[in-house]
Amino acid sequence: MTNEKKKLIWRQRAASRGAVVPRYFEVSVRNVNIVCGRCGFPFSRNLIPNVNEPTFVCPAQQCRCRNWIPVTYKRGTYNRAGEG
Secondary structure, eight states, X not given: OOHHHHHHHHHHHHHHTTOBOOSEEEEOSSEEEEEXXXXXXXXXXXXXXTOOSOEEEXXXXXXXXXEEOOEEEETTEEEETXXX
């Protein structure tokens, strides 16, 4: 699957949840660093075990956009959605 096709699928899945795909996100074991897909505001949130494909609200007062993170929780680790 090409990168563009994956981005399109992610955008469609995010839209079905009333959210956007962040401009950038970095997942570690316990938290995720996000750059909002609408306003570009950087923020960080804790991940909750056993919650797949979480959404996080941008803390910027003028934005408050929901950002969808395409990761799934599996056996103590997180994987990008559709990759295992």
